[in-house]
Amino acid sequence: MKTVLAFGDSLTWGSDPVSGGRHPHASLWPTVLQEGLGARARVVAEGLGGRTTCFDDHSGPNDRNGARLLPTLLASHMPIDLVVIMLGTNDLKPVLCGRAIGATAGMKRLVQIVRTYPYDKPGFPVPQVLIVAPPHCCAAADGHPAAGRSIAESEALAPLYAALAAELGTGFFDAATVAKASPVDGVHLDAAATAALARALVEPVARMLG
Numbered sequence: 001m002k003t004v005l006a007f008g009d010s011l012t013w014g015s016d017p018v019s020g021g022r023h024p025h026a027s028l029w030p031t032v033l034q035e036g037l038g039a040r041a042r043v044v045a046e047g048l049g050g051r052t053t054c055f056d057d058h059s060g061p062n063d064r065n066g067a068r069l070l071p072t073l074l075a076s077h078m079p080i081d082l083v084v085i086m087l088g089t090n091d092l093k094p095v096l097c098g099r100a101i102g103a104t105a106g107m108k109r110l111v112q113i114v115r116t117y118p119y120d121k122p123g124f125p126v127p128q129v130l131i132v133a134p135p136h137c138c139a140a141a142d143g144h145p146a147a148g149r150s151i152a153e154s155e156a157l158a159p160l161y162a163a164l165a166a167e168l169g170t171g172f173f174d175a176a177t178v179a180k181a182s183p184v185d186g187v188h189l190d191a192a193a194t195a196a197l198a199r200a201l202v203e204p205v206a207r208m209l210g
Contacts, residue, residue, distance in 0.1 A: 002041040002081040002209050005127070006030040007070065007110075009090055010188060011134060012047025017181075017188035027191040032198030033205065041209055044077050053087045053106025055096045064090070067109050074117045079124040082208055083114050084201070086132035086175065088157050089187060092149040100156035104164055107131060111168050128208050130171035132201070133158035135179045135193070138186045145186030171208050173201060 006012055012030065014023040025031055030045035037043065050060050054067035063069055066087055074080065087110070088103035090096065097103065111129050119126060137145035137154040145151060158174045165172035178200040179193040189197070 001039065003077065003079060004033070004037075004041050004043045004205060004209070005073065005077055005080050005083045006033070006043055006045050006047065006086075007066070007073065007083055008047045008086040008132075009051040010047065010049035011089065011194075012045060012086060013049055014047065014194065015049060015188045017184040017190065023191050023194060027194055029194050029198035029201070032195050033201050036199060036202035037206060037209075040206060041081070044080075046073050046077075050090055051087060052090045052096060053103055054109050055091055055102075055106065057090070057093075057096055059095075067106065067113060070110060070113050071117055074114065074119075074127075078119060078121065080127040081125060082128045082130060082205065084130045084132060084205065085110055086134050088161070089134045089137070089149070089154065092137070092153050093147045094149075095147075098150065098153065100153045100160050103157060104160040107161060108164055108168070111164075111170060128171065129168075130173060130204065130208060131161050131165045133161040133172070133174045133176065135175045135181050135189065135197075138181045138183055140183060140186035145181070147187075149187065151186075171204060173204050175200075 014028040034043040091103035
């Protein structure tokens with residue numbers, strides 16, 4: 001059985017925009033993806049609210065810098081065959097970066113980390129990478145996505161990530177083609193959108209696993 005690491009933020013953790021809590025375990029996209037893959041692979045969910053690609057955010061009680069935490073997670077879960085990375089939405093907070101181009105630079109660094117980590121155990125592979133552009137932000141009740149994110153910058157992520165994937169030779173998937181952010185906060189996904197994303201990921205993930 002192969003191993004897939006789902007590395008992301010609150011969209012992977014499963015934040016419920018209505019309750020402010022967490023979607024049931026059965027509704028999380030790594031869980032639904034696992035069901036779709038069946039016995040072909042196990043999916044390890046590593047989602048953290050507020051996680052960025054490579055930017056520090058000291059406003060929370062935990063380390064949200066994805067570039068700093070990824071090596072530890074690679075070591076914890078190896079051997080890993082595929083790392084699915086869906087990050088960038090938190091990079092768009094104006095107090096952290098605010099620009100899609102900054103998130104793209106951070107995503108490039110994460111791919112480099114996956115590929116250069118010293119997998120020093122016999123027979124352990126260098127994982128493949130699937131870059132997932134997160135769903136676009138949308139207007140919430142006050143007319144803006146939560147935390148002052150820019151809708152235009154969120155829409156710019158997919159083309160930039162697609163170009164990066166082509167440059168680096170990774171897989172790419174645009175989550176905005178199958179899932180939309182909830183208008184409750186303009187950022188997070190409801191349970192139906194979370195499940196729809198997982199179902200759409202089954203085919204590209206299975207294809208990359210071979």
